[in-house]
Amino acid sequence: MPDEELKRELKRLNRRVFLSGGAAVAAGLLGWEWLQSRPQEDHLPWPLRKGLELNESFAKTYFGEARLIREFPREAAGDIRPNGDVGIDDDDFEPSAWKLNVAGLAGGPLDLALADITALPRVELTAEFKCIEGWSNVVNWTGARLADLVKKYPPKDMTGSSYVSLETPDGEYYVGLDVPSAIHPQTLLAYEMNGQPLNSDHGAPLRLVIPVKYGIKNLKRVGRLAFTRERPKDYWAERGYDWYAGF
Numbered sequence: 192m193p194d195e196e197l198k199r200e201l202k203r204l205n206r207r208v209f210l211s212g213g214a215a216v217a218a219g220l221l222g223w224e225w226l227q228s229r230p231q232e233d234h235l236p237w238p239l240r241k242g243l244e245l246n247e248s249f250a251k252t253y254f255g256e257a258r259l260i261r262e263f264p265r266e267a268a269g270d271i272r273p274n275g276d277v278g279i280d281d282d283d284f285e286p287s288a289w290k291l292n293v294a295g296l297a298g299g300p301l302d303l304a305l306a307d308i309t310a311l312p313r314v315e316l317t318a319e320f321k322c323i324e325g326w327s328n329v330v331n332w333t334g335a336r337l338a339d340l341v342k343k344y345p346p347k348d349m350t351g352s353s354y355v356s357l358e359t360p361d362g363e364y365y366v367g368l369d370v371p372s373a374i375h376p377q378t379l380l381a382y383e384m385n386g387q388p389l390n391s392d393h394g395a396p397l398r399l400v401i402p403v404k405y406g407i408k409n410l411k412r413v414g415r416l417a418f419t420r421e422r423p424k425d426y427w428a429e430r431g432y433d434w435y436a437g438f
Contacts, residue, residue: 260377260402263317268331268385271320273392277426278359279412281391289360289396293340295418297347305396308380311335311343316377318402320409321438332400334381338374346418356423357399360414367423367434368401368408377402380413405436 290302317331337355355373358365372378379400382389389395394411401408407427417423428434 260318263319263329265317265331267329268317269328271328271330274322274406278361278364279391279394280361284360286396291397291413292415293344293417294415295346297345301344305382308335308397309382311339314379316379316400316402318377320402320406322406323432323436331385332379332381333383334379334400336376337378337380338376340380341374354419354421354423356417356419357410357413358415359410359412364410364426365424366399366408366410367425372401372403372437375401375403403437405438407432408436
């Protein structure tokens with residue numbers, strides 16, 4: 192192909208690419224403006240919220256007690272960054288006065304001490320903690336299965352109690368779980384990390400460890416746990432994230 196003809200062809204192609212790219216950018220901006228103008232549903236434009244709900248329905252179809260997260264040898268465990276302190280401000284927290292308030296039980300609400308939790312069967316789990324930001328660490332946890340707490344302190348109506356709500360003592364951080372996730376065999380109320388009692392940054396004296404969910408669901412310093420028929424509020428779902436937060 193002669194040089195002049197080649198130059199004309201390259202110019203034509205460059206013009207086509209520029210026009211196509213411009214049209215794609217314009218379509219993207221218009222689509223984004225349309226999306227942002229949609230009515231809100233649970234703090235998100237409804238098309239985005241429906242997309243998250245669709246992801247949740249897919250995840251639930253293959254979730255179950257037999258679906259276990261990979262566990263690692265104890266020696267594979269390492270440190271984990273604290274990454275968040277909402278609800279664990281130590282200025283007004285008195286460790287010796289801590290109790291776990293449990294509501295929605297057949298026998299009425301209870302205030303459990305840490306000794307009541309450590310009296311449950313002791314379970315050790317070394318698993319990957321996955322942050323929604325994209326990083327992960329293998330951590331060793333020791334605690335009691337939430338399922339064992341349910342066995343000892345049964346809810347008022349397990350068939351009607353479709354959800355579990357957990358909050359920090361001050362109520363500033365809160366998560367909601369579906370019952371199957373809450374009573375999954377790898378869901379723990381943990382009081383030790385890497386062989387040592389939890390420190391304040393990691394939620395002492397008791398935190399939720401649920402490795403089938405992203406870290407945003409692994410609530411530190413559990414102060415209240417309730418069985419409920421209504422879907423509980425969730426801190427990060429109110430800020431545009433997935434309520435289910437499973438993988």
